[in-house]
Amino acid sequence: MRHGKWPLIVTFLVPPVLLYVVFVVSPYLQAFQISTTDWLGYSPDANQVGLANFKTLWHDDYVWNALKNNAVLLALVPVLTIVLGLFFATMLAMGGRKGRAGVTGVRGGALYRTVYFFPQVLSVVIIALLWKEVYHPNQGLLTAALHGIGLSAPTWLGDPATAFWCVLAVMVWSNVGFYVVLFGAAMSAVPKEIYEAVLLDGASRFTTLRRVTLPLLWDTVQVAWVYLAIFALDGFILVQLMTNGGPNFSTDVIGVRMYDTAFGSETKFGYASAIGVVMFFLTLSVAVLSLRVGRRERIEYS
Amino acid sequence: MNRRDILRRSAAAGLLATPAAGLLAGCATGGGGDKDDAETYKGTKSEQNPLGVKEDAPLEVVIFGGGFGEEYAKAHEAMYTEKYPKAKIKHSATQEISKTLQPRFVDGTPPDVVNNSGAGQIDFNGLVSQNAITDLGELLAAPSLDVPGKTVKDTLLPGAVEVGSYDGKFLVLNYTYTAYGIWYSNKLFTERKWEYAKTWEEHIALCKQIKAAGIAPWTYAGLHPRYMSWPLIATAIKLGGPSVATAIDNLEPNAWKSDSMKAAADAWHQIVKDKFILEGSPGLDHKQSQTAWCQGKAAFISCGSWLESEQKDVTPAGFNMTIAPTPSLGSGDKLPFEAIRGTAGEPFMVPAKASNVAGGLEYFRTMLSKKGAQDFTKKVASLTVVAGATEGVELPYGLTTVVKALDASGANGFNWVYNNYYRKLERNLVDAACGEFFSGRIGPAEFLEQCQKGADSIAQDSSIKKYKRAA
Numbered sequence: 054m055r056h057g058k059w060p061l062i063v064t065f066l067v068p069p070v071l072l073y074v075v076f077v078v079s080p081y082l083q084a085f086q087i088s089t090t091d092w093l094g095y096s097p098d099a100n101q102v103g104l105a106n107f108k109t110l111w112h113d114d115y116v117w118n119a120l121k122n123n124a125v126l127l128a129l130v131p132v133l134t135i136v137l138g139l140f141f142a143t144m145l146a147m148g149g150r151k152g153r154a155g156v157t158g159v160r161g162g163a164l165y166r167t168v169y170f171f172p173q174v175l176s177v178v179i180i181a182l183l184w185k186e187v188y189h190p191n192q193g194l195l196t197a198a199l200h201g202i203g204l205s206a207p208t209w210l211g212d213p214a215t216a217f218w219c220v221l222a223v224m225v226w227s228n229v230g231f232y233v234v235l236f237g238a239a240m241s242a243v244p245k246e247i248y249e250a251v252l253l254d255g256a257s258r259f260t261t262l263r264r265v266t267l268p269l270l271w272d273t274v275q276v277a278w279v280y281l282a283i284f285a286l287d288g289f290i291l292v293q294l295m296t297n298g299g300p301n302f303s304t305d306v307i308g309v310r311m312y313d314t315a316f317g318s319e320t321k322f323g324y325a326s327a328i329g330v331v332m333f334f335l336t337l338s339v340a341v342l343s344l345r346v347g348r349r350e351r352i353e354y355s
Numbered sequence: 356m357n358r359r360d361i362l363r364r365s366a367a368a369g370l371l372a373t374p375a376a377g378l379l380a381g382c383a384t385g386g387g388g389d390k391d392d393a394e395t396y397k398g399t400k401s402e403q404n405p406l407g408v409k410e411d412a413p414l415e416v417v418i419f420g421g422g423f424g425e426e427y428a429k430a431h432e433a434m435y436t437e438k439y440p441k442a443k444i445k446h447s448a449t450q451e452i453s454k455t456l457q458p459r460f461v462d463g464t465p466p467d468v469v470n471n472s473g474a475g476q477i478d479f480n481g482l483v484s485q486n487a488i489t490d491l492g493e494l495l496a497a498p499s500l501d502v503p504g505k506t507v508k509d510t511l512l513p514g515a516v517e518v519g520s521y522d523g524k525f526l527v528l529n530y531t532y533t534a535y536g537i538w539y540s541n542k543l544f545t546e547r548k549w550e551y552a553k554t555w556e557e558h559i560a561l562c563k564q565i566k567a568a569g570i571a572p573w574t575y576a577g578l579h580p581r582y583m584s585w586p587l588i589a590t591a592i593k594l595g596g597p598s599v600a601t602a603i604d605n606l607e608p609n610a611w612k613s614d615s616m617k618a619a620a621d622a623w624h625q626i627v628k629d630k631f632i633l634e635g636s637p638g639l640d641h642k643q644s645q646t647a648w649c650q651g652k653a654a655f656i657s658c659g660s661w662l663e664s665e666q667k668d669v670t671p672a673g674f675n676m677t678i679a680p681t682p683s684l685g686s687g688d689k690l691p692f693e694a695i696r697g698t699a700g701e702p703f704m705v706p707a708k709a710s711n712v713a714g715g716l717e718y719f720r721t722m723l724s725k726k727g728a729q730d731f732t733k734k735v736a737s738l739t740v741v742a743g744a745t746e747g748v749e750l751p752y753g754l755t756t757v758v759k760a761l762d763a764s765g766a767n768g769f770n771w772v773y774n775n776y777y778r779k780l781e782r783n784l785v786d787a788a789c790g791e792f793f794s795g796r797i798g799p800a801e802f803l804e805q806c807q808k809g810a811d812s813i814a815q816d817s818s819i820k821k822y823k824r825a826a
Contacts, residue, residue: 091818095460095477096485189643190635191652211577211638211794299578300637300790316453318779320481321818 081333087326094315094322106327116328119298119305123286126221126306127339131281133225135274138232141169143262145233146240147248166237169230177227181294184223185210188295210296213303220295220304224288232277239273240266275347282339286332307332396711405497406716411441414714415466417456419473420448422665423701423735428470430730434721442714451475460487465706467715471527472701478778479527479702484820488526489705494716495525500724507723514770515699515740521776521822528719529699530731532738534660534678534757535585536695541675541756543570543651551679553692555590555622558682562631565654571633573626574653576641580789581781583623586657587789589681589696591619592769596689600771605823606814611807618684620792620799627795637794649674659700663753664736676753678760694767695760699740776822777813784809 088106092099110116145162159165172180187194188209196206207215243266251261267274289308292298298305298313307328315325396412398404414435418428425448432444445466449455453475459465465487471477482488495508495516502510512532519527539551547568552558562572575583592599595615602610610616626632633653636644641658642665648656649670656662663676670676680695703722705715721727728744731737736751738744738758745758761768774781788805791797797805813819 093481093485094457095482095487097461097463098485185640188638190638191633191647196635208577208635208638208794211635211790213796296578299787300580300794301787313783316475318478318782319819320453320478324818 084326084329084333087323088330090323091321092323092326094320099323102323106324107331109324110327110331115302115305116307116310118302119307119310122217122304123288123306123335125217126224126285126288127282129221130224130228130285131278134228134232134281135277137225137229138236138277139262139267139270139274141165141229141233142236142240143266145237147258147261166234169233171230172227173230173234175227177290178294180223180227181291184219185295188219211300213300216296216300217304220288220292223291223295224284227291228281228284235273235277236270239270243269271347275344278343278347279340282343283336286336286339307335397713406493406713406720408439408442408713408717409711410439412711412714413443413445414468414711414718415445415709416447416468416718417452417466417470418446418448419452419470419476420450421473422661423737427731427734430734431718431722431727434724434727434730435718438721439714439717453477460706460708463708465709467709467711468703468705468718470701470703476702479521479775480777480820482704483521483526487707489707489709489712489715491519491525491528491705491716491719494528494719497716497720500720501726502724507720510723510725510741512697512699512740512742513766514697514768517824518699518770518772518775519702520824526704528703528722529701530703530722530739531699531701532697532740532761533700534695534697534761535589535658536678536680536760537586538648538656538658538662538676538678538753539654540651541677541752542673543654544677549654551677552682555682555684559625559629562626562629562654566631570651571653572631573655574633574636574639574644574647575657575793576639576644577637577790577794578640579786580637580793581786582641582657583793584781584785584789585659585696586681587619587623588616588771589769590622590684591615592696592771593681593688593690593692593694594618594684597769600769601824603810604771604773604776606773606777606810606821608811609807611810612803616803617799620803622684624792624799627793632793637790660754660757661737663751677756678753680760680764690767690769693760693763693765694769695764696770697761697764697768698770698772701737772824773810777819780809780813784812 087099089101089103090099091102091105145158145165147158175183186192188196190196190206190208190211193209195209199206209219210216247265247269248261251265256264287308288306289312292304292306292309293312296304298309311325311328311332313319314321314328396409398407398409398412400407414432416428416432418425425446428448429446432446436442436444450473452469452471452473456465456469456477471479471482495506497507499505499507499510508516515529515532516525519525519529521527543549544551549561549564552561565572588600588603591613592615595613599610599613599615602613633644633647636647636653639647644653645656645658645662645666646669647653649666660678663670666676678695680693683692703719705712705719709715722731723739723741725741725744728739728741729748731739732745732748732750736754738754738761750758785806788797788802788809791805792799792802814821
């Protein structure tokens with residue numbers, strides 16, 4: 054076996070690493086380089102301007118406004134999604150009342166799982182258009198429902214006071230299904246004996262969730278956390294299609310700023326790359342932080 | 356290392372792949388370095404061939420696949436090959452002009468003709484400041500393809516050259532001719548015995564009447580509120596004359612806060628104050644608001660002359676959409692009521708580094724021939740910048756009213772171009788201010804203040820090239 058190790062490593066490791074370097078790492082390095090130029094993107098000419106782009110960025114109110122929105126998303130989207138995901142997954146895995154063992158799901162679990170997962174099957178573009186119609190201030194489902202019970206409705210995406218929360222709700226909605234399935238899979242890997250023992254000891258459902266399920270799922274939750282944090286720092290497609298950052302920049306996010314600077318209202322690729330570089334470091338720090346903060350003692354059950 | 360570690364590490368590695376910064380660079384830098392003119396095609400100029408097209412040189416045309424489709428371009432290409440049968444034409448259409456062509460501009464191998472339009476349009480300020488577009492002066496001076504005794508320039512409608520000119524150089528051929536005004540359904544107005552108002556006072560009185568009849572007088576695209584800046588600025592220009600527009604275009608200090616703009620903003624604030632706008636409009640996008648208008652929920656909407664073809668599928672039969680100029684503020688107006696904003700739109704360009712520049716220009720000459728223009732109008736129901744090209748072409752109802760409105764406006768027609776010079780100013784900044792203003796969250800003074808602030812921020816941004824135009 055031993056002498057066969059190197060060919061194996063070389064065949065299976067070198068090509069992917071090469072691909073990764075060429076298609077992921079090198080564009081990054083280029084982005085860093087471009088961010089120090091005033092390149093306008095439609096000719097090869099660019100001047101080195103050092104850190105001038107970053108200096109402008111520091112004083113750019115629109116960028117700060119977008120970052121603020123991303124910060125709110127970062128604080129809320131992962132928490133809401135994970136809590137909802139855990140809740141639904143628990144209900145599906147052990148919400149049922151049947152039997153003494155107590156670890157059965159609610160009736161029709163498979164159907165619910167499909168329903169929850171449904172948004173995941175749709176393309177984000179379709180989700181955005183779908184919700185734009187739901188939020189239609191005159192004929193939308195939401196407005197009609199509120200009118201139906203005699204309440205007045207806001208203009209949803211047309212009002213800076215509500216637009217941001219409308220988009221946030223769609224972000225959570227479109228993500229929950231995936232984490233229901235993810236958590237559900239992780240839960241089914243937990244041996245039933247543990248639950249049976251806990252139930253025999255007389256633990257309530259909530260205690261079971263908090264003291265047994267959650268610790269056993271912690272690594273999965275952490276991964277979910279990191280992915281959702283990255284999602285919250287991006288949020289580009291939904292925002293771009295539903296509101297394009299408006300009204301009056303109330304739903305703007307940093308990804309939309311970058312796109313708008315490069316392809317939208319201006320063609321400043323140097324400056325857009327600077328925004329991208331900032332985004333890169335922000336995402337990296339958030340991910341590293343959430344991995345650090347989330348570190349717990351591992352519980353082994355096998 | 357157990358499987359949890361693997362999972363965790365793969366998540367961390369996933370990080371590197373996620374944000375879009377690398378992507379941006381990845382699609383942006385195609386190569387670089389100047390292309391030697393190894394493959395530039397030149398032919399000999401003659402009376403038959405005034406632009407010096409090389410007969411067998413291939414021609415590449417990229418069309419924006421939007422509302423006009425691409426069939427019209429294929430027809431123009433067929434006309435081109437009729438004259439140059441040996442030329443091979445490569446045709447493609449895309450919705451994302453900017454993303455598709457950006458690497459090719461950097462690489463120095465752009466196509467010969469680009470229809471730079473749509474939401475994914477390349478910002479012209481960026482292109483012009485990088486000298487990426489061919490000067491079309493030679494085309495203007497060339498004789499028209501099928502109007503004897505006239506140069507191409509002589510066949511164009513007034514304003515067609517100005518709108519595509521930057522610092523006096525004609526760089527962008529805007530092929531369609533668009534009128535911007537206020538639209539209403541002639542059917543609705545005839546049924547109710549309403550008459551379109553010529554002064555602002557009458558307009559407000561009419562709005563009251565319409566509201567009393569249970570119809571909202573106005574609606575607008577709340578998610579693209581800049582549509583409402585058009586009638587507002589038009590009102591100001593009609594009051595104060597075209598210099599109001601030149602001041603805005605030239606980023607003059609306090610251009611947005613001129614007396615005319617103040618009077619116009621005050622007037623338009625009335626329809627917000629008196630709740631003459633369809634409830635919920637601030638939350639509608641352009642299609643949704645136009646549809647509400649077609650359904651008879653609102654009487655007026657502000658739009659350009661593309662409205663009719665854009666709404667083709669949802670307009671009820673006999674709706675008879677009609678364009679009208681903005682009402683006059685009073686007897687002190689410098690321009691008559693009939694004056695309407697008319698401008699050339701749908702930009703085409705020949706990139707400076709195109710290999711077949713002469714072919715590109717010749718293709719434009721084909722488009723600007725009477726035959727080419729008529730074919731376009733027939734196919735997509737839109738006017739072109741070629742004068743008199745609608746003769747003998749049967750037009751749909753709305754477009755007929757556009758032609759009439761433009762005729763009545765005549766030499767009093769006006770236009771502004773700050774939106775071409777500084778895309779960001781209209782698309783982002785004025786847009787945001789309009790959203791606040793027409794939803795009633797801010798008053799006229801704050802509205803103009805916010806627009807002015809936006810204009811000032813453009814004026815102070817040294818990375819944006821500035822253009823000036825004469826009155």
